[in-house]
Amino acid sequence: MSGFATGSGRALQGRGGSPGFRFTLYALVAVAIMVLDQRFDWLERAHSAMQAATYPVQVAVSSPVAGWRWVQKSFANRDSLEGENQRLRTRLRDLELRSMRYDALARENAALIGLRNSLPPVAERWLPADIVNIQLDSLRQRVLLDRGSVNGVTPGQAVLDDGGVVGQTIHVGPWSAEVILITDPEHALPVQIERTGLRTIAVGAGDATSLALPYLPANADIRVGDVLVTSGLGGVFPAGYPVARIAEVHKDAVQPLAHVRAAPFAHLDTDTEVMLIWFRHDSPAAPLKERHGELLTGDRHIQPLPVPVKPAQKQTQAPPAAAKPSVAASKRAATPKPKQAARSHT
Amino acid sequence: MSASSPRIAMLKTVVGALILTLLPLPSWLEIIRPGFLALTVLYWSIAAPRAGGIALGFFCGLLLDAFEGPVLGEHALALALLAYLGVREHQRIRSKPIFQQSLIVFAALAVYEFVLFAIDGWTGHALTTPLRWLPTATGALIWPAAAAVLARSYRAST
Numbered sequence: 001m002s003g004f005a006t007g008s009g010r011a012l013q014g015r016g017g018s019p020g021f022r023f024t025l026y027a028l029v030a031v032a033i034m035v036l037d038q039r040f041d042w043l044e045r046a047h048s049a050m051q052a053a054t055y056p057v058q059v060a061v062s063s064p065v066a067g068w069r070w071v072q073k074s075f076a077n078r079d080s081l082e083g084e085n086q087r088l089r090t091r092l093r094d095l096e097l098r099s100m101r102y103d104a105l106a107r108e109n110a111a112l113i114g115l116r117n118s119l120p121p122v123a124e125r126w127l128p129a130d131i132v133n134i135q136l137d138s139l140r141q142r143v144l145l146d147r148g149s150v151n152g153v154t155p156g157q158a159v160l161d162d163g164g165v166v167g168q169t170i171h172v173g174p175w176s177a178e179v180i181l182i183t184d185p186e187h188a189l190p191v192q193i194e195r196t197g198l199r200t201i202a203v204g205a206g207d208a209t210s211l212a213l214p215y216l217p218a219n220a221d222i223r224v225g226d227v228l229v230t231s232g233l234g235g236v237f238p239a240g241y242p243v244a245r246i247a248e249v250h251k252d253a254v255q256p257l258a259h260v261r262a263a264p265f266a267h268l269d270t271d272t273e274v275m276l277i278w279f280r281h282d283s284p285a286a287p288l289k290e291r292h293g294e295l296l297t298g299d300r301h302i303q304p305l306p307v308p309v310k311p312a313q314k315q316t317q318a319p320p321a322a323a324k325p326s327v328a329a330s331k332r333a334a335t336p337k338p339k340q341a342a343r344s345h346t
Numbered sequence: 347m348s349a350s351s352p353r354i355a356m357l358k359t360v361v362g363a364l365i366l367t368l369l370p371l372p373s374w375l376e377i378i379r380p381g382f383l384a385l386t387v388l389y390w391s392i393a394a395p396r397a398g399g400i401a402l403g404f405f406c407g408l409l410l411d412a413f414e415g416p417v418l419g420e421h422a423l424a425l426a427l428l429a430y431l432g433v434r435e436h437q438r439i440r441s442k443p444i445f446q447q448s449l450i451v452f453a454a455l456a457v458y459e460f461v462l463f464a465i466d467g468w469t470g471h472a473l474t475t476p477l478r479w480l481p482t483a484t485g486a487l488i489w490p491a492a493a494a495v496l497a498r499s500y501r502a503s504t
Contacts, residue, residue: 019400023430026404030426033419038469050412058413061368139377139478142414186471206475208373269373 048149051173058144058176062132069272122238124280127151129159131272132176141167141184141204141268147276148175156236158277164242164265165189165230166274177276181268182243183208191243192231196221199231202243202262208269211244213260218251220258228262238279352390352397355503359386359496360406368413377477380485382492383410384458387425388451389496391432392439403429416471424461428454444490452486 017025037047129145147153149172159166159179167181182189183204189211191202198220202211216222226246232239244262251258363382371379387406390398407422414421431454432439439450459482466473 019395019430019433022400023426026400026426027423030404030407030419030423033422034417034465034469037418047418050418054412057364058368061365062370065370139473139475185473185475 047171048173051171051176051178052148055173055176058132059146066132122279123277125278127153127276129177129274129276131274139206140186141181141206141208142170143167143179143181145169145177145179145274145276146175148173148177150174152278153177153276158237158279159274160241160277161266161271161274163267164244165237166266166268166271168236169276179274181208182264182266183211183268189237189243190231190233191228192239193222193246194227194229195223196226198222199233202228205261209263210247211262211264213246213262214257216258216260218253218256218258222246222249222258222260224249352394352500352503355499356390356394356398356402359390359499360402360409362386364409364413367410378480378484380481380488381455381458384425384428384455385451385485385489385492386496387429388432388454389493391429392436393497393500395433395436398429399433400426400429403427416466417469420462420465420469423465424458427461428458431457444493447493448486448489451489452482455482455485458482 127147129147132144132146145153145159153169153172155169155172157169157177159168165182167179167184167187169177170180171178180187181204182202183206185204185206187204189202190199191213192199198216200213200216200220202213205212211228213222213228224246228243228246230237230239230241230243242265244264246260247263248261249258250260360383363386366382367379383406387398387403390402391400403425404422407425408419410421410425411418435450439447442450456479459479463473463478
């Protein structure tokens with residue numbers, strides 16, 4: 001062991017001292033870095049700079065795969081191109097029809113809730129981004145995009161594809177952004193079951209094809225085939241974007257919670273291109289931004305309203321009827337005074 | 347043995363290990379992909395404890411932190427520990443036959459993975475799937491091959 005303690009002239013990398021001493025030194029530095037990175041935002045810039053520095057390496061490493069894909073694409077034969085063209089054309093027509101219907105519905109909706117002008121779409125700007133084909137962490141579901149802060153990307157931004165919600169950005173470098181997919185075990189997405197409006201949270205299950213809904217009670221109204229949409233809570237995604245379809249519901253009479261799995265609409269394992277979305281913050285469907293328990297958006301003109309006083313009725317039986325309308329009404333229906341029951345009902 | 351030549355070989359193997367770590371693979375291979383950088387650091391701390399040592403582990407860990415992991419410094423600590431174990435026991439490990447070396451490597455990689463696991467948990471990024479321990483086993487399994495490749499680059503440099 002004494003061989004390591006040579007105080008040779010090379011000052012490079014702290015040579016000198018026993019291995020134990022040097023390890024302690026490095027361990028302290030590592031712990032200090034971790035605490036700084038975890039507790040404070042000071043290292044966010046360092047993180048961003050490191051991401052910028054590593055981006056060329058990542059592109060270089062993934063380039064053979066990207067190159068192969070490019071070769072495949074350039075030599076794609078006429079048939080497959082025609083097929084794709086046909087498919088896209090059909091899809092376009094389908095989407096046009098649907099958007100026509102949507103426009104009509106939006107107008108109808110606007111008229112219904114009495115807005116002067118019809119609602120602007122909630123998405124304001126969008127940016128296509130390529131997924132740099134690289135594995136950032138085998139068990140966590142993360143991908144790298146080729147757009148960064150020079151393109152205006154910010155952390156916590158929604159990422160969608162043509163199927164539905166993909167994920168959100170977490171670390172943003174100058175030219176690249178790391179996206180945490182909705183299937184990452186650390187990602188939780190507030191969702192709503194479209195059929196019933198039931199709100200819950202979809203948590204990633206760690207593989208690209210399933211989401212878990214761990215917080216549904218065993219008696220929740222949920223079926224295979226139900227569609228999950230974003231609920232607009234959580235501050236990243238606006239309400240109503242499609243997320244997943246329920247694939248498996250397992251209710252055990254002994255367990256208090258149902259075991260539910262859902263298959264995401266987004267093609268998380270095959271996507272090569274996704275969309276980064278900026279939302280219009282004044283749209284009613286925009287995600288609510290929350291900071292320290294207080295919503296940043298809000299309308300101060302909305303104030304408590306006086307409860308409208310019911311026009312006084314001649315009969316004095318009105319108050320109990322108002323307190324328990326259904327029970328009282330059904331009881332009274334059984335009594336031989338139907339006229340009175342009908343009046344107190346109004 | 348000159349002091350600077352194994353450093354160049356070291357740098358080359360570290361770059362190679364990093365490329366192997368980042369190379370996109372099908373997902374089933376992804377899960378069993380061994381920690382190439384950990385194996386490289388362990389090899390160099392055993393074969394040339396004076397040239398690289400704990401500093402090599404620390405800086406390789408920082409490099410890995412730049413690419414993955416929830417918090418900076420996580421891999422730096424774990425790899426520095428791995429290098430420390432290698433440097434401390436290098437004479438004992440070197441004299442063992444290759445099969446026993448694999449067992450020791452298995453234990454060392456388990457310690458390494460446990461440190462990562464603990465830090466993941468403390469920082470609130472817990473990843474509890476048992477799949478995360480698979481690379482420990484595959485790392486120990488490919489240790490004979492990895493050591494042979496690394497030994498060739500070492501011998502070529504001296």
